[in-house]
Amino acid sequence: MARDGGVSCLRSSETMSVGIGKMESPPLDLDEVHVLAVDDSLVDRIVIERLLRITSCKVTAVDSGWRALEFLGLDNEKASAELDRLKVDLIITDYCMPGMTGYELLKKIKESSSFRQVPVVIMSSENVLTRIDRCLEEGAEDFLLKPVKLADVKRLRSYLTRDVKLPNGNKRKLPEDSIPVHTSPPPPPPPSPLTVSPDSSDSSPPLTVSPESSDSSPTLSPVEIFSSPLSSLLDDEDDDVLSSSPESSPMPEESPVRRQKMGSPGLSYYIKLGSSKLLINMIATCVNKFFKITTCVYLSHN
Amino acid sequence: MDALVAQLQMQYRNYTVSLYQQGFLDDQFTELKKLQDDASPDFVAEVLSLFFEDCVKLIGNMARALDQTGTVDFSQVGASVHQLKGSSSSVGAKRVKGLCITFKEYCEANNYEGCVRCLQQVDIEFKALQTKLQDMFNLEKQIIQAGGKVPQVDIN
Numbered sequence: 001m002a003r004d005g006g007v008s009c010l011r012s013s014e015t016m017s018v019g020i021g022k023m024e025s026p027p028l029d030l031d032e033v034h035v036l037a038v039d040d041s042l043v044d045r046i047v048i049e050r051l052l053r054i055t056s057c058k059v060t061a062v063d064s065g066w067r068a069l070e071f072l073g074l075d076n077e078k079a080s081a082e083l084d085r086l087k088v089d090l091i092i093t094d095y096c097m098p099g100m101t102g103y104e105l106l107k108k109i110k111e112s113s114s115f116r117q118v119p120v121v122i123m124s125s126e127n128v129l130t131r132i133d134r135c136l137e138e139g140a141e142d143f144l145l146k147p148v149k150l151a152d153v154k155r156l157r158s159y160l161t162r163d164v165k166l167p168n169g170n171k172r173k174l175p176e177d178s179i180p181v182h183t184s185p186p187p188p189p190p191p192s193p194l195t196v197s198p199d200s201s202d203s204s205p206p207l208t209v210s211p212e213s214s215d216s217s218p219t220l221s222p223v224e225i226f227s228s229p230l231s232s233l234l235d236d237e238d239d240d241v242l243s244s245s246p247e248s249s250p251m252p253e254e255s256p257v258r259r260q261k262m263g264s265p266g267l268s269y270y271i272k273l274g275s276s277k278l279l280i281n282m283i284a285t286c287v288n289k290f291f292k293i294t295t296c297v298y299l300s301h302n
Numbered sequence: 303m304d305a306l307v308a309q310l311q312m313q314y315r316n317y318t319v320s321l322y323q324q325g326f327l328d329d330q331f332t333e334l335k336k337l338q339d340d341a342s343p344d345f346v347a348e349v350l351s352l353f354f355e356d357c358v359k360l361i362g363n364m365a366r367a368l369d370q371t372g373t374v375d376f377s378q379v380g381a382s383v384h385q386l387k388g389s390s391s392s393v394g395a396k397r398v399k400g401l402c403i404t405f406k407e408y409c410e411a412n413n414y415e416g417c418v419r420c421l422q423q424v425d426i427e428f429k430a431l432q433t434k435l436q437d438m439f440n441l442e443k444q445i446i447q448a449g450g451k452v453p454q455v456d457i458n
Contacts, residue, residue: 043356050345150333
């Protein structure tokens with residue numbers, strides 16, 4: 001596993017390529033899910049890259065928001081001629097990074113015409129409700145609490161595939177307006193304000209490289225696809241306990257919060273009512289699940 | 303040969319379980335093991351090796367920041383502690399992560415003695431983990447060399 005320089009190697013088709021100075025990205029296969037991962041921590045980049053590759057994603061990992069914008073061709077005013085050939089299906093970024101935070105990166109992506117449709121997932125080690133809300137308001141698809149686990153990535157992967165595999169063959173973006181809350185009950189981190197300051201130490205190598213030889217097929221179970229929504233619902237065994245430990249508003253319990261987009265329009269998650277908000281989200285989640293199960297039962301009987 | 307393999311496997315199981323029980327490792331380490339397969343048999347060892355390099359670098363940063371005669375920039379120390387907390391969390395280095403949480407609080411309180419103590423402890427702790435894991439990886443090698451397979455260890 002190499003650590004320095006370069007862009008993660010991707011399996012190539014002949015159709016397109018993107019060059020960023022000396023950091024060449026190999027051409028991308030149109031049918032494969034391509035994820036851009038952004039994290040300033042080398043260890044975290046390696047782990048997230050592995051998590052994504054094991055769930056059959058192609059991964060480009062970069063170490064900063066600026067590199068991400070550079071890769072996407074958003075770092076200058078004029079659009080790159082190759083922009084419309086760059087296929088990125090998901091962007092997953094750390095929140096706390098020196099220079100540009102994940103939130104700032106999210107905003108820039110959502111402001112761009114070329115990439116605003118691409119789902120952006122934020123990762124953070126801090127379970128801060130105001131932070132989560134801000135990101136979701138800005139259009140983030142999901143918010144993952146670090147350390148990221150395989151189950152988290154598999155869940156992302158499942159709704160990403162659902163996005164892609166429609167009968168008419170076109171990609172469809174999931175609706176942005178309803179984001180019920182899912183949580184899991186690991187031990188809570190102490191609620192403390194996060195201090196972010198520029199890292200004056202040696203900067204880690206800009207990009208990580210994953211060797212081509214490890215493009216093996218994943219040994220884990222196949223990616224959940226839309227045709228089995230019930231099994232993917234039943235897999236959410238962690239997602240039943242609702243609580244959080246935000247910075248500002250006091251909460252009854254202290255377990256971390258994960259938010260998951262279920263893609264059900266008509267149930268707006270966003271109600272500014274302090275602690276009532278989470279309760280309403282929980283109810284919305286249960287209702288969503290109920291509707292999905294009901295629909296599946298109905299379809300299976302016909 | 304089978305008796306040797308069985309003995310080594312039992313030793314390996316007991317040793318691994320003890321690392322969890324003594325708080326050196328947590329669930330996230332188990333998660334990392336899930337990412338290892340025949341195509342990437344050394345994934346865990348490689349990630350941990352990167353982590354230990356990270357430790358050396360970050361501890362060096364913290365030591366330098368704390369060594370300023372005059373005013374110590376606690377936010378600078380805190381930034382390195384935050385990074386170490388993140389990476390220790392990502393690999394399942396439970397004790398190191400726990401120390402970082404305490405360390406971070408001392409940084410926020412601008413508590414110099416507390417920070418220096420934490421720095422020393424973090425240094426001891428990551429080296430202890432490094433030794434323990436080296437022993438664990440060596441046991442894995444011995445099992446494979448003896449013709450056996452490294453067993454999946456069920457922590458629960």
